[in-house]
Amino acid sequence: MTTQTVIPEAARTRTEAALGARAAAEFADAPASAGRRGFMKAAGGLFIAFSLPSMAAAAAATPQAAASGIGPVAPPDAGRLYAWLAVHPDNTATLYTGKVDVGTGIETALAQIAAEELDFPLERLHVLMGTTSHTVDQGPSYGSRTVRYAGPQIRHAAAAGRKALLELAAAHFGAQPEHLTVHDGIVSVQGQAGKSISYGALVAGKRLDMDIGASGKTFDMKVAPNAVLKDPSTYTVVGRPMARKDIPAKVTGAFTYIQDVRVEGMLHGRVVRPYGVGAQLLEVDESGLKDIPGFVQVVRRGNFLGVVAETEEAAIHAADKLGSRLHAAGPAAAQAKWSDWHDLPQQQRIWDTLRKTQGGDIQVATRGSVDAALGSAAKKLKATYETPFQMHGSIGPSCAIADVGKDRAILWAGTQMPHQARRDMAKLLDMPLERIELRWHEASGSYGRNGLEHVIADAALMSQAVGRPVRVQWMRWDEHGWEPKGPPIVQDMEGAVNDKGEVVAWRHRMWIPTTGDTHLIAAELAKTAEIGATGRGRPAIRYAYTFGNADVTCHGEGRVALLTAWLRSPAQFETTYAMEAFIDELAAAAGRDPLELRLAYLQDPRAIGVLRAAAQAYGWQKRASPTQAQGQGGTARGRGIAWVNRDDSYVATIADVSVDRGSGRIRVERVVVAHDCGLVVNPDGLKNQIEGNIIQSISRTLHEEVTFDRARVTSLDWQGYPILRFEEIPDRIDIVLVNNRPGYPSHGGGEPSTCPTAAVISNAVFDATGVRLRRTPFRPERVKAAMG
Secondary structure, rough: OOOOOOHHHHHHEEEEHHOOOHHHHHHHHOOOOHHHHHHHHHOOOOOOOOOOOOOHHHHHHHHHHHHOOOOOOOOOEEEEEEEEEEOOOOOOOOEEOOOOOOOOHHHHHHHHHHHHOEEEHHEEEEEOOOOOOOOOOOOOOOOOHHHHHHHHHHHHHHHHHHHHHHHHHHHHHHOOHHHHHHHHHHHEEHHHOOOOEEEEEEEEOOOOOOOOOOOOOOOOOOOOOOOOOOOHHHHHOOOOOOOOOHHHHHOOOOOOOOOOOOEEEOEEEEOOOOOOOOEEEEEEOOOOOOOOOOOOEEEOOEEEEEEEEOOOOHHHHHHHHHHHHHHHHHOOOOEEEEEEOOOOHHHHHHHHHOOOOOOOEEEEEEEEOHHHHHHHHEEEEEEEEEEEEEEEOOOOOOEEEEEEOOOOOOEEEEEOOHHHHHHHHHHHHHOOHEEEEEEEEOOOOOOOOOHHHHHHHHHHHHHHHHOOOOEEOOHHHHHHHHHHHEEEEEEEEEEOOOOOOOOEEEEEEEEOOOOOOOOOOOHHHHOOOOOOOOOOOOOOOOOOOOOOOOOEEOOOOOOOOOOOOOOOOOOOOHHHHHEEEEEEHHHHHOOOOOHHHHOOOOOHHHHHHHHHHHHHHHHOOOOOOOOOOOOOOOOEEEEEEEEEEEEEEEEEEEEEEEEEOOOEEEEHHHHEEEEEEEEEOOHHHHHHHHHHHHHHHHHHHHOOOOOOOOEOOOOOOOOOOOOOHHHHHHEEEEEEEEEOOOOOOOOOOOOOOOOOHHHHHHHHHOOOOOOOOOOOOOOOHHHHHHOO
């Protein structure tokens, strides 16, 4: 079946712009057998890019392909320049990247990097992201790694492209390349007025298919290793605030999210999940379903159960009859019968369950003898910090479309890892990898690894069963109930200070289950081979203090109760909470200023730098906590401080909070963030990320907790899982960018400023009230109970 993506006019225009309007129009009228490569050569364009050929052209590529009806749709060769860049006759250009933008603004940042090295205007450089037949596999877009790892690859490819273009210009003018200058994609001969030509005009009649070299590794791939890069001190695009390319269409509603994509001839699917997480499907009574107008088919494979219909309304109606609302309504009269399963641990005992989790230990730090120091210390402290299951909570539920035929599959998805998802679908569908293509569209923010990979598998199984394209949109109870969760973590802290106020002992024990147990739900239910999107993730834990006696150990691995996946700053949000709250406890016990105590036991200059920068911006005055005014009035006010090193990005945060003594309600009034992630490509884009991190992590700290009974998740809507509201956003978020200088490596900005927030708020509440909060979320009833 022929498929076609139907998108709004504004989005179609944006797609044409990515190819260059004139090139796209001519390509639309070109013979199907020519393909894009042949067209670009015939049209007189410098071909330095790869595009999806027409189905007919692909079928004609090889005898085997012609027999099967589809040609290979493998990613382009990373060692060829065409895999990275295209220059079009109308003097627009396209950057191709396997990375994807999940609301972080990296589309603009990567375009800035390419435009800088190309000497090309940013507004004429378009970006095509993620589609596996068009882009090199640069690894998943998570972990604050996109600019850090993909940025250098794109910088080198763009520098190689500039060199190739200058060589063409040198031949055109009969001049030496060193006698040429480039500005905004216009090449000129020095000292010869009138001798200039645009990149677009220059490439007419020529094709560039240059070997630039690549190692083939995902994160360490060396692209164009011999390319001569610009001196960072000469940058005019990188490091400057630039308007994000995606915002105008998002503001006007013209942007095409994955939820907006429609494919010709598609059906609609809904998944029916078991009431109990581990229940077995016993029987399905399809009577009554055929009376639903537009109903097509029930899809059953092992414990996987779904319905397919001609309309979305019919699919929802059919799923309801089979019991899709069981999570919300309980195991009432449904036409799908499941076994009785109630084997989840009790929620109130999840901390005990965590301590019994088996797995390998990670020794983070060990120094001196903690036991000996504790035995002779003047003051000893113990504390336990607990953080619950939390969900990603995407506002738009997960969605995907699949068109699975006998010998090929096309997938439309918003995954953060399109190339890996393509490999996973090859396993799930038992289909050769070269027959699978994933076409990427941005989804609602994922904040880690939510259901976006899982819904692809749902759509793929249903499409394979019915032989037509199927769109699957999760319902809210699917998203809340079945998206992988951020795992609960329990941490024991023990420390001591001597009579001089010095820290003499520090012990940190943490029990962290798997943070990336990302086996596809559909694969598990369908009882296919185990398919895990990336495998299990180890928690990120950093320890930097120079205490003479220290012991920091992480315990545990494996699944605990619910399926888990990385949630923004996986595990480090929680471990920073415990470490940075407990050092405040030691500072209070020693009668010392919290900032002064931290600085006394740090040697890392970047850690010291962000702490000092935040303190200066805030106007920090030295004193011990709690404030002397903490016992006065109905509203208590305090300040808190914390910092983190998240994968070589450093952040220090200070916040002012108020606590209503009557209700226990906490309000974060002002936040100051000092952020050091090296060279910043787009300062405005980074500030967007920092503000988003602060808002979301305040929500996680004050409100968010997944609830469950012995069978399933029970927080299935925004009432059961509340998030921060607009009126709760801080009045001020002040941001200081530290160490932002040319030539310094760029590190991640998408996650680090999440990490200190829980500790900062906990410390500020203690400063205000003298009460310690050691379990998140800090909901009003919990705060009020802690205050007595």
